[in-house]
Amino acid sequence: MSALSPISRAACIGGGVIGGGWIARFLLAGIDVKVFDPHPDAQRIVAEVLANAERAYGLLTGAPLPPRGTLTFCASLSEAVADAQWVQESVPERLDLKRRVLAEIDVGAPPEALLGSSTSGLKPTDLQEGLAHPGRLFVAHPYNPVYLLPLVEIVGGAQTVPATIAQAKAVLDAIGMKGVVIAREIEAFVGDRLLEALWREALWLIKDDICDVETLDDVIRYSFGLRWAQMGLFQTYRIAGGEAGMRHFLAQFGPCLQWPWTKLTDVVDLDDALVEKIGAQSDAQAGGLKIRELERIRDENLVGIVQALKAGRGGEGWGAGKLLKDFEQKLMAQAGGAAAPGIASPLVLLETRVSPAWIDYNGHMTEHRYLQVFGDASDALLRRIGVDLAYVEAGHSYYTVETHLRHLDEAKLGEALVVTTQVLASDEKRLHLFHRLFAGSERREIATGEHMLLHVDAKAGRAAPAAAHVLAKVNAIADAHAAMARPDAAGRAIGQKVSAAA
Template sequence: MIKINKAACVGGGVIGGGWIARFLLAGIDVDVFDPHPEAGRIVGEVIANAERAYAMLTGAPLPPRGKLTFCKTLEEAVVDADWIQESVPERLDLKRNVLMEIDAACRPDALIGSSTSGLLPSDLQRDMQFPERLFVAHPYNPVYLLPLVEIVGGEKTSHATIKAAIEKLPPIGMKGVHITKEIEAFVGDRLLEALWREALWLIHDDICSVETLDDVIRYSFGLRWAQMGLFQTYRIAGGEAGMRHFLAQFGPCLAWPWTKLTDVVDLDDALVEKIGQQSDEQADGLSIRDLERIRDENLAGILQALKAGNGGQGWGAGELLKDFEHSLWAGAKQTAPADHAVPLKLVEARVSPAWVDYNGHMTEHRYLQVFGDTTDALLRLIGADLAYVEAGHSYYTVETHIRHLGEAKLGQAISSACQLLSVDDKRLHIFHTMSDAISGETLATAEQMLLHVDSKAGKSSPAAPDVLAKARAIIEAHASLPLPDGAGRHVGQKPRVETA
């Protein structure tokens, strides 16, 4: 796997900030140059939203966040980077000058991507000394969630550059698609522009409001497009006869005089104000940051749903997320606690906004998630890790009893510790305690029985000797610990009464 070791971002606006967040959350150090006086605040807000979104997107262990450095000069930012992302305003003269400065200051083997949404890479690389390493890397907003990048080379861009750029994207959870011929606006924006032009006419002619138009998209074909695109959607529309039947049935519609795509609407002041007012009414007081967070929640949910599609194999962007998470889990290292003679503190977390309900308290299924993460950490510790699972063996949870003793609240730091109660060839009997990380107050407990299975044979089986040896070493260390309060309880059982 070819990885980005150090990234530089020139420009920290909406798109540049998204790139910065994407790199940082993939564990990549990022040097940033942006002369805007509010760049630090703007980028910081984007990163905060990205971290919130990732908490909803995946439970896989992210690598330690990369180091963010704001540099005083462009040269300082790009000098050590192997991927440099330019995201300055969409002006050809400005981009050319910035790219010339990057070209002169960066390493000879550095890749240089431009976030332009429409300028031709051949025009951008015209004055560069080493134009073969310049390419368009056109992402979609929000960059930290939407995984697609259009990779477009210019006349002087080398094939090696295109190949290297596409190969470096999957480790940060992104997919590069090579647009083989450079055209203005590339592919995605060409499609969006066609829809946008027709939408402007529909508003101009009072056919509908902006809210109605958005509803038509988001409640119908937008959901189809999210997971299947355009042509595959229309193939299904053709029924059993497929795409050819669809084209034969609906192809003649293309000649009908019902579209205004070839007639550009006049965006005069009146139409601009009309759209602006309707858009204000649609937002209903929600700020841009509010709308971003709502958008991120929805996108994370869609991506998670797509990850579970196709019989658990993933579908479209969900399959990409599944592969990305797989690489994160594969790279995760479970550090053994220094003292095995106490319950093993295996999970530390903070209750994120994605974890709470309308009361501001952690929802029930998140308690199970934390306890599940604790069990997974224990299994990694004893050697029943992802490689063990891929080899056809695993522990399955066959029984769980959770007690809710306190309330985990938004922003609260929590930890989860594990005590082994018993181990035999096929079973692990474990007890988890979730606590406030600062006060030590117990918030919840979970008692679980795990059964070792041969997943290929579909039946229980003895665990591997080295796994059992590590588990028994922990049991020996825990033998002197008292039985946890709550162990062996069942739902509805009355509290124990202490007797003199």
């Protein structure tokens, strides 16, 4: 079981855009996932979504993720759900189809398993009809891409028990998502009702030739879309009200609601001509980019926005960035609580793979990622000796003050990476480390990194002795490593010749 999540086994019924996103989100949280989807290309589609998700996570966070869950494709729905703790239904948006699928899940899944539906607008009460265990069914409506966008609307039906909602929220919170509980069920819930209003008006603007689809998208992404990404609607308008706030905004702009600015009460006729018009404009807007290319561009942009939000409010984080920051702290705490390795040999504290996000124009792992991997190994050692989040928040840490890297070989996409760490020396303020990076199944050495770390009192802004409990752990490792051979590359200067023995 993932130390983060209250569950270790999930089943996903449907592996399309949304189902594939759920699969990736669960797997990357360390949860085993069984999948049933009769589509002949289901495995290919899921593999492509998962590859994009892993690439996005490589950009999003350097925190140590739990070991990836096991992905299993099943020949039948009953096989997929037989031992699941959470079943996520993501089949097409037809009430009759969803009822049939949910009824089959209800029979095959353990009675205590949570049962979430990805429906975009159907009421959970309607989905519960005929189920033997209706109390465990709820709507878990996510947003695409599920592996990056954290929001899930949790909506209970007339027969959903409160414990189901609480358990669902706990699981989502544990895997880095934001489960928001909608107080009353209503068709399309909250998010899609807002999107429907905007979508309806947008279709009229295209039909009436006010603008084309690219112009309309530009209006959103260069203006209020940026505001919404970090502050939503009401807080944005609060600021628009100036010092007098929301009340002034409502007094000033409220009368506009009576003006004939929109056609929200009218429904545009999506006839063949309008469909072709929108389709042709959308094709032109895409500029030949394929769907997976567009997804990767979208993911990179979302990562950049979330990373900026993580640095917001003086580093405390804001909105989705604050959620990521909190999730990373959980990941760090989990890594710090892992079973301690022996210290009689170089420590193996970091194992990872070359992410698609790490590949440069030459097709190999780009230069700065070597430093990132060594930095992650140093962080793993610090957690090992007690320099955890609580220690850092108390105002003390180790800062890297000198680094020497050697690039010995190339790392290729997807290759397994292992870092070994040897403590060369230590005292009450200094920590001298030597990392070696190995790649591939043959464990060829591709880089070394020598680092000098200095213990600091961050509040005082100066070097200071480490705490006694930290020094005790450092000294134990340093004493064990003192008997090891000193690496030939230790202490080398740039350009220095390597000895024949090396």
